[in-house]
Amino acid sequence: MTSSLVYMLAASAVFGIGVFGLITAEHLMQKLLALNVIGSAVFIFMLTVAGTTPEGPDPVAQALVLTGIVIAVSATAFALALMVRIVQETRLTSLWGRDDED
Amino acid sequence: MTTEALTLLVFGPLVAGLTMIVAPRRATLPVALLGLLSLPLALWPLTRAVGRGDEVRLALAGVAAPLGIAWRLDALAVTMLWLTLAVALLVSMHALSSFPPASDAGQRFWPLWLILVGSVHALFVSADLFNLYVTLELVTLAAVAMTALSGAPGAMRAAMRYLLLGLMASLFYLLSIALLYGQTGTLDLYQVGERLGEDGAVAVIALALMITSLLVKSAIVPLHVWLPAAHAKAPGPVSAVLSGLVVKVALYILIRVWFWTGAAATGANAAGAAATGANAALVLGLLGAASIVYGSLAALLQARLKMLVAYSTVAQLGYVMLVFPLASTAAFRAVAFHLVAHGLAKAAMFLAAANILHALGSDRLSRLLGVDKRLPVNVLAFVIAGVSIMGLPPSGGFVAKWMLLQAAWQQQGWGWVALISVGGLLATAYVLRVVALAYAEPRSARSAQRTTQQREGPAAPLGRRFGLTNVSALLLALLAIVLGLAPTPLLGLIDLGLPPGLTP
Numbered sequence: 001m002t003s004s005l006v007y008m009l010a011a012s013a014v015f016g017i018g019v020f021g022l023i024t025a026e027h028l029m030q031k032l033l034a035l036n037v038i039g040s041a042v043f044i045f046m047l048t049v050a051g052t053t054p055e056g057p058d059p060v061a062q063a064l065v066l067t068g069i070v071i072a073v074s075a076t077a078f079a080l081a082l083m084v085r086i087v088q089e090t091r092l093t094s095l096w097g098r099d100d101e102d
Numbered sequence: 103m104t105t106e107a108l109t110l111l112v113f114g115p116l117v118a119g120l121t122m123i124v125a126p127r128r129a130t131l132p133v134a135l136l137g138l139l140s141l142p143l144a145l146w147p148l149t150r151a152v153g154r155g156d157e158v159r160l161a162l163a164g165v166a167a168p169l170g171i172a173w174r175l176d177a178l179a180v181t182m183l184w185l186t187l188a189v190a191l192l193v194s195m196h197a198l199s200s201f202p203p204a205s206d207a208g209q210r211f212w213p214l215w216l217i218l219v220g221s222v223h224a225l226f227v228s229a230d231l232f233n234l235y236v237t238l239e240l241v242t243l244a245a246v247a248m249t250a251l252s253g254a255p256g257a258m259r260a261a262m263r264y265l266l267l268g269l270m271a272s273l274f275y276l277l278s279i280a281l282l283y284g285q286t287g288t289l290d291l292y293q294v295g296e297r298l299g300e301d302g303a304v305a306v307i308a309l310a311l312m313i314t315s316l317l318v319k320s321a322i323v324p325l326h327v328w329l330p331a332a333h334a335k336a337p338g339p340v341s342a343v344l345s346g347l348v349v350k351v352a353l354y355i356l357i358r359v360w361f362w363t364g365a366a367a368t369g370a371n372a373a374g375a376a377a378t379g380a381n382a383a384l385v386l387g388l389l390g391a392a393s394i395v396y397g398s399l400a401a402l403l404q405a406r407l408k409m410l411v412a413y414s415t416v417a418q419l420g421y422v423m424l425v426f427p428l429a430s431t432a433a434f435r436a437v438a439f440h441l442v443a444h445g446l447a448k449a450a451m452f453l454a455a456a457n458i459l460h461a462l463g464s465d466r467l468s469r470l471l472g473v474d475k476r477l478p479v480n481v482l483a484f485v486i487a488g489v490s491i492m493g494l495p496p497s498g499g500f501v502a503k504w505m506l507l508q509a510a511w512q513q514q515g516w517g518w519v520a521l522i523s524v525g526g527l528l529a530t531a532y533v534l535r536v537v538a539l540a541y542a543e544p545r546s547a548r549s550a551q552r553t554t555q556q557r558e559g560p561a562a563p564l565g566r567r568f569g570l571t572n573v574s575a576l577l578l579a580l581l582a583i584v585l586g587l588a589p590t591p592l593l594g595l596i597d598l599g600l601p602p603g604l605t606p
Binding site for chain 2: 015019022028031032035038039041042045046049052059060061063064067068071074075078079082083085086089090095
């Protein structure tokens with residue numbers, strides 16, 4: 001029980017760090033990394049949930065984490081591709097500043 | 103029969119979309135037509151079955167939940183599927199001309215478009231929280247990719263903002279699922295509520311996370327920041343689908359979770375949860391009010407047509423949030439009707455706006471002076487859609503707002519009555535701002551000369567006036583009017599899918 005509490009607290013801390021990073025970071029790459037940090041926190045949390053059942057590890061929660069990781073990887077790949085295009089087109093690495101009109 | 107139809111509804115468009123990526127160029131058009139035209143054939147028997155009161159369920163590939171994928175279809179889902187069908191077919195008609203399937207742009211558009219339609223279908227039939235997460239993510243990724251389709255810097259930056267906020271919201275939703283699963287040991291939309299009984303704190307945190315996440319995805323003020331730029335900078339057919347369908351998907355999940363999962367939870371431990379629920383409902387209603395007022399005022403201040411229409415979406419989505427504090431059958435019917443009516447009218451409005459942008463090369467409102475002479479069919483489509491958005495009779499928008507007003511009146515919620523009326527007035531103001539400009543005669547001879555110079559020649563010949571792009575906008579707008587003239591079938595369908603345990 002105590003070990004799962006440690007994991008839960010760790011997950012919460014990592015989640016908080018990720019959200020903080022996502023909000024404060026300017027560079028798109030940092031924002032993407034922050035999103036992945038949040039994702040890791042959610043996965044730690046889900047695995048903790050999977051491990052706390054009395055009958056041993058819960059396969060459903062593990063299946064959820066696996067699916068979640070697949071989605072996170074593809075979303076990250078897509079975001080990276082979009083980011084590269086944005087940097088190539090605008091020479092800007094952040095979303096700050098006004099958009100060009102027309 | 104129904105299970106095959108259900109499978110076709112989801113996998114038809116998905117398989118068609120994936121086929122197009124690998125198939126040769128000339129196959130795109132037939133595959134797209136096959137994928138789209140099979141949808142009414144699948145939806146019709148399903149509607150009949152739901153109308154008879156059958157429950158349509160399917161465990162995909164025979165694997166039962168929780169490890170398998172469970173689908174369930176009820177009347178609310180069927181309602182949303184019909185909206186999807188109408189918008190999808192007419193927007194496809196527009197795209198046949200604006201994104202020709204054999205062109206480079208078409209090669210990028212059509213696969214994404216069919217995958218988006220398939221994902222939206224999959225979302226509406228999902229019966230568990232995790233499948234809703236997966237399908238919501240699919241919808242978001244496809245929508246973001248389509249936003250960035252033009253490759254213009256502004257569009258890509260808007261898409262990136264949409265993606266970052268969307269992914270953050272998804273992770274909040276996933277955390278909420280983890281909490282709920284840890285608490286209840288199930289993911290079923292309906293069982294989660296029943297088992298949430300005792301421990302209030304975790305349930306409150308989980309539902310708060312989930313609601314926040316869905317508010318981001320449905321662009322409710324103050325979490326709307328991504329919407330206007332994304333919807334305005336996307337190509338025409340894409341804006342129409344984003345505003346008409348994609349934002350509604352998150353609201354659909356919110357309504358599902360609130361009235362199906364949440365209601366079961368309040369039933370399980372009455373007093374305390376009901377009080378928390380009422381407070382939360384009030385907060386959601388106030389956020390809706392903020393969306394209506396802020397979205398309308400922002401629409402009034404915009405200098406560009408597509409931005410105006412996008413802010414109008416923020417305002418119109420606010421009405422949906424009023425169902426939570428009103429919490430009656432009457433309000434639910436009104437809001438479900440509003441989802442459909444707004445979907446049709448807003449898709450029409452965005453298509454018309456996109457056509458105007460395409461023809462003038464700019465959608466600055468100042469350029470719209472006298473545009474009626476040049477694009478009569480488009481301006482007409484915009485006006486007809488505007489009638490529904492303003493809530494004037496006879497239109498779907500009128501029926502929805504009228505029913506919502508009655509629902510608020512019944513409960514003597516005078517604040518909500520005032521809000522709905524003010525919202526209607528503001529909508530009239532921002533729509534008429536465009537209409538007045540479009541029908542205005544240029545004042546002086548000099549400005550008349552200037553507008554003639556701006557035109558790239560005489561008015562379009564009649565054949566081009568009734569091209570696919572114009573007619574699709576007009577048909578969508580007319581559908582919104584038909585909904586007002588004959589609301590009975592849709593209301594009958596909505597009545598079959600009312601949430602359990604609501605007061606009339």
